[in-house]
Amino acid sequence: GQQVMQIPQYQHVQEGEDFTTYCNSSTTLSNIQWYKQRPGGHPVFLIQLVKSGEVKKQKRLTFQFGEAKKNSSLHITATQTTDVGTYFCAGRNTGKLIFGQGTTLQVKP
Amino acid sequence: GAVVSQHPSRVICKSGTSVKIECRSLDFQATTMFWYRQFPKQSLMLMATSNEGSKATYEQGVEKDKFLINHASLTLSTLTVTSAHPEDSSFYICSVASESNQPQHFGDGTRLSIL
Numbered sequence: 001g002q003q004v005m006q007i008p009q010y011q012h013v014q015e016g017e018d019f020t021t022y023c024n025s026s027t028t029l030s031n032i033q034w035y036k037q038r039p040g041g042h043p044v045f046l047i048q049l050v051k052s053g054e055v056k057k058q059k060r061l062t063f064q065f066g067e068a069k070k071n072s073s074l075h076i077t078a079t080q081t082t083d084v085g086t087y088f089c090a091g092r093n094t095g096k097l098i099f100g101q102g103t104t105l106q107v108k109p
Numbered sequence: 110g111a112v113v114s115q116h117p118s119r120v121i122c123k124s125g126t127s128v129k130i131e132c133r134s135l136d137f138q139a140t141t142m143f144w145y146r147q148f149p150k151q152s153l154m155l156m157a158t159s160n161e162g163s164k165a166t167y168e169q170g171v172e173k174d175k176f177l178i179n180h181a182s183l184t185l186s187t188l189t190v191t192s193a194h195p196e197d198s199s200f201y202i203c204s205v206a207s208e209s210n211q212p213q214h215f216g217d218g219t220r221l222s223i224l
Contacts, residue, residue, distance in 0.1 A: 033212055042202055045212040099153045
């Protein structure tokens with residue numbers, strides 16, 4: 001069945017360093033969504049990408065959708081302690097949304 | 110955006126107890142709601158899609174007699190974990206989307222602990 005793989009599983013960075021998480025699907029996706037879950041909290045929607053090669057920015061966050069619509073990435077520039085949490089990608093194919101395993105980001109002040 | 114209310118936030122009960130979790134869509138009428146299960150430090154696993162006025166659609170491997178879903182109105186879906194055992198301990202979370210391809214809005218989740 002469809003799989004969405006996300007790497008790395010964990011990332012520890014010093015505050016101010018950059019961070020990237022990668023998402024790969026075994027099948028072509030109609031769209032991909034990114035969510036952030038703070039410790040003890042619930043996932044919160046960040047963004048949705050639909051078009052091949054699409055790039056969207058939210059302040060220090062840059063989201064990309066691959067040309068083949070099978071991979072995506074989230075890049076955070078100059079991390080801050082408020083960026084701590086687990087970032088999930090979720091790919092949609094044939095109507096079903098499949099979540100990646102998530103990347104947990106720790107930021108040392 | 111949509112606001113989703115999930116209750117209770119935490120349940121601790123004895124083995125063999127049945128536990129009901131409620132999920133309410135406060136901002137719009139939801140013909141479809143989603144129930145997920147999340148183990149510690151793991152991803153969200155879709156358990157079932159709750160359909161208003163009809164039977165829920167369960168994912169492969171999820172026992173429908175174990176996890177009873179009722180979606181009696183456009184704003185409320187319930188998940189009942191029947192005769193819960195320690196292995197059912199987990200974080201259960203519901204979500205709502207205004208349309209099938211739109212972002213999902215999650216409830217705060219229910220942390221279930223079975224002793």
